[in-house]
Amino acid sequence: xxxxxxxxxxxxxxxxxxxxxxxxxIDSEEVSSVDISIDPRxxxxxxxxxxxxxxxxxxxxxxxxxxxxxxxxxxxLADSLVGGIGTLATEKPVKTVISYWPxxxxxxxxxxxxxxxxxPMTLTDEEVYAVSAYLLFxxxxxxxxxxxxxxxxxxxxxxxRDGFQSVWPDM
Amino acid sequence: xxxGSANRIEHAxxxxxxxxxxxVQKSIVWLSATAAGSSMAATTGDSAPxxxxxxxAPFRGYGQPSPYTESAQRKHLQPYGxxxxxxxxxxxxxxxxxxxxxxxxxHFERSHNGVPAIDPEEHELIxxxxxxxxxxxxxxxLLRYPTVTRTCFIECSGNGLFNSNLVSQPMQLPVGHLHGxxxxxxxxGVPLSILLDEAGMVTNAKWLLAEGADAAGMSxxxxxxxxxxxxxxxxxxxxxxxxxxQGYPMRLLLPGFEGNTxxxxxxxxxxxxxxxxxxxxxxxxxxxxxxxTANLFSLKMGVKSAITRPALPYKMAGKxxxxxxxxxxxxxxxxxxxxxxxxxxxxxxDAELSAPILPMSPVRFRVPWHWDGSPSVLMSRAHDxxxxxQMPRSEWSAKYAVGHxxxxxxxxxWGIATDGEISNVWS
Numbered sequence: 295x296x297x298x299x300x301x302x303x304x305x306x307x308x309x310x311x312x313x314x315x316x317x318x319x320i321d322s323e324e325v326s327s328v329d330i331s332i333d334p335r336x337x338x339x340x341x342x343x344x345x346x347x348x349x350x351x352x353x354x355x356x357x358x359x360x361x362x363x364x365x366x367x368x369x370x371l372a373d374s375l376v377g378g379i380g381t382l383a384t385e386k387p388v389k390t391v392i393s394y395w396p397x398x399x400x401x402x403x404x405x406x407x408x409x410x411x412x413x414p415m416t417l418t419d420e421e422v423y424a425v426s427a428y429l430l431f432x433x434x435x436x437x438x439x440x441x442x443x444x445x446x447x448x449x450x451x452x453x454x455r456d457g458f459q460s461v462w463p464d465m
Numbered sequence: 466x467x468x469g470s471a472n473r474i475e476h477a478x479x480x481x482x483x484x485x486x487x488x489v490q491k492s493i494v495w496l497s498a499t500a501a502g503s504s505m506a507a508t509t510g511d512s513a514p515x516x517x518x519x520x521x522a523p524f525r526g527y528g529q530p531s532p533y534t535e536s537a538q539r540k541h542l543q544p545y546g547x548x549x550x551x552x553x554x555x556x557x558x559x560x561x562x563x564x565x566x567x568x569x570x571x572h573f574e575r576s577h578n579g580v581p582a583i584d585p586e587e588h589e590l591i592x593x594x595x596x597x598x599x600x601x602x603x604x605x606x607l608l609r610y611p612t613v614t615r616t617c618f619i620e621c622s623g624n625g626l627f628n629s630n631l632v633s634q635p636m637q638l639p640v641g642h643l644h645g646x647x648x649x650x651x652x653x654g655v656p657l658s659i660l661l662d663e664a665g666m667v668t669n670a671k672w673l674l675a676e677g678a679d680a681a682g683m684s685x686x687x688x689x690x691x692x693x694x695x696x697x698x699x700x701x702x703x704x705x706x707x708x709x710x711q712g713y714p715m716r717l718l719l720p721g722f723e724g725n726t727x728x729x730x731x732x733x734x735x736x737x738x739x740x741x742x743x744x745x746x747x748x749x750x751x752x753x754x755x756x757x758t759a760n761l762f763s764l765k766m767g768v769k770s771a772i773t774r775p776a777l778p779y780k781m782a783g784k785x786x787x788x789x790x791x792x793x794x795x796x797x798x799x800x801x802x803x804x805x806x807x808x809x810x811x812x813x814x815d816a817e818l819s820a821p822i823l824p825m826s827p828v829r830f831r832v833p834w835h836w837d838g839s840p841s842v843l844m845s846r847a848h849d850x851x852x853x854x855q856m857p858r859s860e861w862s863a864k865y866a867v868g869h870x871x872x873x874x875x876x877x878x879w880g881i882a883t884d885g886e887i888s889n890v891w892s
Contacts, residue, residue, distance in 0.1 A: 313610065313611075313659050313662065313663050314609050314610060315663060316602065316606040316609060316610075317592070317598075317600030317601065317602050317606070317660065317663050317664065318600060318601050318602075319598050319599070319600060320591065320593070320599045320600065320601050321599075322599075324599075324601075325591070325593045325599050328591055328732075328733055329593065329733070329735060330676075330682070331674050331676065331684055331735060331741050331743070332741070333674075333737065333739065333740070333741040333742060334742055335739075360548055360549075370546070370548070371548075372545055372548060372549065382753065382757035382758075382759075382866070383755070383756055383757025384757075385867055386867065386868075387753055387757070387866050387867060387868055389748070389753070391748070394747075394748060394759075395747055395748055396742060396747055397742050397747070399742070400742055400743065400744055400747055400748070403741075403743065403744070404743070404744035407681075407682035407684070408577075408578065408680070408681050408682050408744075411548075411549055411552070411578060411680075414578065414680050414681070414682065415682075457757065457758050457759060458747070458751065458758065458759050458760070458761045459758060459759075459760060459761065460740075460760075460761045460762045461760045461761065461762060461763045462688060462761075462762035462763075462764060464671070464688060464690055465671075465739075465740075
């Protein structure tokens, strides 16, 4: 009994030594208000849905000025977002969302947090689903009427899904 | 001894590379000559410079460089121009810096949508995910935590892009453009392991998602093993609060890892069991191979060195003695050896390394050289204590796809022409 008391004491002294313990507990509601990252399992995808049909309008209004009307880049434009399938092993690899990215969840995550570049975090979740669907449709990955939502987005098979290997040893 | 004469000094390798103690021997001779000369010189008010005859400027709150050194500036690279002025980089002017540490105002910048102006009173760091209790910390809270200090480099994995597979011929650019998205500082901050322990990270946690509070919401996955080993939440850079462009009020520091993972303006850490596969670890900082597949999570920066003097944008000032000097570093450990060649790699001489030699921290290397005015090619090759050796550019290039630009740690060469012009050459 005494032994246990002593060892407990030692542990708590050590803990007190390495940390002033000032972290404030937060509840799951506060966590979900800032937790915007979405991994390939898509468990963190929000409610809502969209198709390429409505996504075309979002794209024309909020993306085309920088990424081009057809989303395939060009002079003075930001990254081309579609095209390039089958080019990765050639003398002229073209890396786009469609030809290169392994997961569609990344497209949703990145668009929602960072685009449009001049007004990030202003799209509604519906708009993010819709514009993601539009780009995947333009790239030939899904049909124009295919609805993207929390379930169907994570099921999208990207063309280059198996094109990567991790070189970090401890996966 | 005649200036510029190397006759009596031992040669260490071909085309004029001298034994690294040559400078010391020579300077002793020179110093005693100066001392003898100065005892004979007369100093009067008439011959004194103006600044000795009027009182100098008084004190100031924050020191500034001499106006005569204003040419040492970061140069900006904005690949998207005015469409996205905050996406790009500015490079450390290595051609104007000596020693190892980068002054805070010249540390390279890399941002994807500008530098946020964060009020530390309104900034919080949240730790959540696979933890016993999600926590948030204010900036002032973190200032009360135990801290550690270490000197290390941060290098963007795009450093070296102007000699990468993105370009078809060597670009004639200052050494700062070629190697200057690498800078070094003494960083002070809170070990991340303390915060993860406090939140009660669960044992099967494997990765973290780190996220910045900038307009790009920069996010990267980081292995828990690194987080618990030597990762810090950096609050101070060379003793002062870190600069806005380096992540004020707080950033991650992962010694030896590629720059993009040192998430700036850090606001959130989510403990996970797998990587999140963010845009910047899939679309961008991944390495396309000739077979069309790509490497993910090539996190450690390779062993590398670069000669910063003589180097572009400068020219040789005539034949004679030069100190060939540069920086060598490795994300795998400590630099053990740097060799320098003045004859296109036919022969090599070991350079003197500046102490202290620390893991994941650059060393300054130096070797004396007598340039006889003939066309020459200078190269440096670094080794680290994990057995890595810097490889020739051609070998590096063949490993990756056309257009690939990340992790170019290959040997770089400076051609010296008879007229003293310096050029970046592929040998």
